[in-house]
Amino acid sequence: MTPALQIKGVSHSFGDFTALSKVNLEIKPGDFTVLLGLNGAGKTTLYSLVTRLYNNVSGEINIFGYNVRENSTSALKHIGVVFQQPTLDLDLSVSENLDYHSSLHGISAAEAKVRIKDEIKRVDLEDKLNEKVRSLSGGQRRRVEIARALIHKPKLLLLDEPTVGLDIGSRQLILKHVKTLCKKNKLAVLWATHLIDEIDKGEKVVVINKGKILESGEVGAIIKKTKTKNIRESFNKLVGLK
Amino acid sequence: METIFYFRCFKGIVLREALRFIHQKERFFSALVRPLVWLGIFAAGFRSVLGVSIIPPYETYIPYEVYIAPGLIAMIQLFNGMQSSLSMVYDREMGSMKTMLVSPIPRWFLLISKLLAGVFVSIMQVYAFLLIASLWDIIPPISGYFTILPALIISGLMLGALGMFLSSAIKQLENFAGVMNFVIFPMFFASSALYPLWKIEETSYWLYYVCFYNPFTYSVELIRYSLYSQINIEYSIGIVIFTLIFLILSIIGYDPARGNLQKKGGKK
Numbered sequence A: 001m002t003p004a005l006q007i008k009g010v011s012h013s014f015g016d017f018t019a020l021s022k023v024n025l026e027i028k029p030g031d032f033t034v035l036l037g038l039n040g041a042g043k044t045t046l047y048s049l050v051t052r053l054y055n056n057v058s059g060e061i062n063i064f065g066y067n068v069r070e071n072s073t074s075a076l077k078h079i080g081v082v083f084q085q086p087t088l089d090l091d092l093s094v095s096e097n098l099d100y101h102s103s104l105h106g107i108s109a110a111e112a113k114v115r116i117k118d119e120i121k122r123v124d125l126e127d128k129l130n131e132k133v134r135s136l137s138g139g140q141r142r143r144v145e146i147a148r149a150l151i152h153k154p155k156l157l158l159l160d161e162p163t164v165g166l167d168i169g170s171r172q173l174i175l176k177h178v179k180t181l182c183k184k185n186k187l188a189v190l191w192a193t194h195l196i197d198e199i200d201k202g203e204k205v206v207v208i209n210k211g212k213i214l215e216s217g218e219v220g221a222i223i224k225k226t227k228t229k230n231i232r233e234s235f236n237k238l239v240g241l242k
Numbered sequence B: 001m002e003t004i005f006y007f008r009c010f011k012g013i014v015l016r017e018a019l020r021f022i023h024q025k026e027r028f029f030s031a032l033v034r035p036l037v038w039l040g041i042f043a044a045g046f047r048s049v050l051g052v053s054i055i056p057p058y059e060t061y062i063p064y065e066v067y068i069a070p071g072l073i074a075m076i077q078l079f080n081g082m083q084s085s086l087s088m089v090y091d092r093e094m095g096s097m098k099t100m101l102v103s104p105i106p107r108w109f110l111l112i113s114k115l116l117a118g119v120f121v122s123i124m125q126v127y128a129f130l131l132i133a134s135l136w137d138i139i140p141p142i143s144g145y146f147t148i149l150p151a152l153i154i155s156g157l158m159l160g161a162l163g164m165f166l167s168s169a170i171k172q173l174e175n176f177a178g179v180m181n182f183v184i185f186p187m188f189f190a191s192s193a194l195y196p197l198w199k200i201e202e203t204s205y206w207l208y209y210v211c212f213y214n215p216f217t218y219s220v221e222l223i224r225y226s227l228y229s230q231i232n233i234e235y236s237i238g239i240v241i242f243t244l245i246f247l248i249l250s251i252i253g254y255d256p257a258r259g260n261l262q263k264k265g266g267k268k
Helices: A043-050 A072-077 A094-104 A109-122 A138-150 A168-185 A219-226 A231-239 B003-023 B025-046 B064-094 B096-101 B107-136 B142-169 B173-189 B197-203 B205-212 B215-227 B233-253 B260-265
Strands: A005-014 A017-027 A032-036 A060-063 A079-082 A156-160 A188-193 A204-209 A212-218
Touching: A005 A043, A017 A043, A017 A188, A017 A204, A017 A212, A032 A168, A043 A060, A043 A156, A043 A188, A060 A072, A072 A079, A079 A138, A094 A109, A094 A138, A094 B003, A094 B096, A109 A138, A138 A156, A138 A168, A156 A168, A168 A188, A204 A219, A204 A231, A212 A219, A212 A231, A219 A231, B003 B025, B003 B107, B025 B064, B025 B107, B064 B096, B064 B107, B064 B142, B064 B173, B064 B215, B096 B107, B107 B142, B107 B233, B142 B173, B142 B215, B142 B233, B173 B215, B197 B205, B215 B233
Parallel strands: A032 A188, A032 A204, A079 A156, A156 A188
Antiparallel strands: A005 A017, A005 A060, A204 A212
16 A cells, blocks of 8 residues: 655754754554654654655655655645644635635635535534634634645645644544544544644554654554553653653 | 646636735725825926936926826836735745645746736736826826736736745845835836936936846836837846846745755755
């Protein structure tokens, strides 16, 4: 089976500062993978390389077999992204924002209308379609961004700290929605976070710290390997937190 | 990727820019007030100081207001080009630029679409200005309202591409304010917008050359000639060359492999 995302030996530097060092990572279709790391661990840099906002000059990044550097059009077609920073246009309505995204992926107006209706329904915001994004709460804006990321039917969803700054209710709602999508639609998900309570049993976790992957595997396996009681202790032990 | 996908993408980018423009009414208002202040106050005060002899494309003596009208039209486009780039720096800082840059449509196409969307907005501003300017008896031949259109497209593209290149080279929004002062004002004043080049040549030879090689002069003169349904080959060729240079620079500036984003993002 072709991996949804395959990262091989990727490094990246900002001047003298090494943000990523020989990172290897593989996600299969239908996998929900948590990229766990503290702030500044290199998560956003990794996302910027996968989405080709930055150019990867070392190693290789493939999305469903397409190299992002050599075949970026085919590679980017398969990705849906929710960035750490909010990226909706506050002065436009929800539907105008979603229409804009559809056009960026070459979707026809008629098709976009159907898809927008479906996706916005899934995040339970049908009644907000004509409202300006500025009037929405932080949690609602995030849900709109998730709906937007799915309009072009990607097979790989990348979310960079999507729940930061949200209340517990909104966090749980978003997490549950994405995990359901993953199971039902065989969507591959890479969920970057520093919030350990977002990880459930049986999920795959990749621990990143100072640009290096320290450990990777199923939650139980990491706990066993690090000889700790839970994933929080494993993480603390791996990154050297007391 | 199919051609229709490109068309839909282009349509979406232009529509978004138009929607933003409609929602930001104060932007439209200020874009019009600026040249009208120049026309109503500056030109009124200077018409008795500056005498303009008969120069092409004019066939007779003209009031000073008529002389500076093409310069003010180019000023609308200059401000619009810079403002649209300012919004790109803002979008990049705020993150919304990323949405566009991760589209599977090639980046050069996205950037040119964004530029053309800005040009479209500036053309709406220019026609609104021409309508109001008729109150000052600035009434070109009817054909001029049509022949000015291609000149506005190429001039808008050039000024927009210059702004886009600058936006790719600027890291923070705060830095852009400085560029506005160092780019907009020198470009505007060191051009043929407010005074003919021969008058500048009489005053200072080196300043004449600065004005002559200023890309903004080419915008002003192309618009001046086209407003009277005439074409000046020298300025037309010049503006095409400047447009291509700025376009290539801005596309390189936003190319993840070569451009300024890469320099900001990490070294090779």
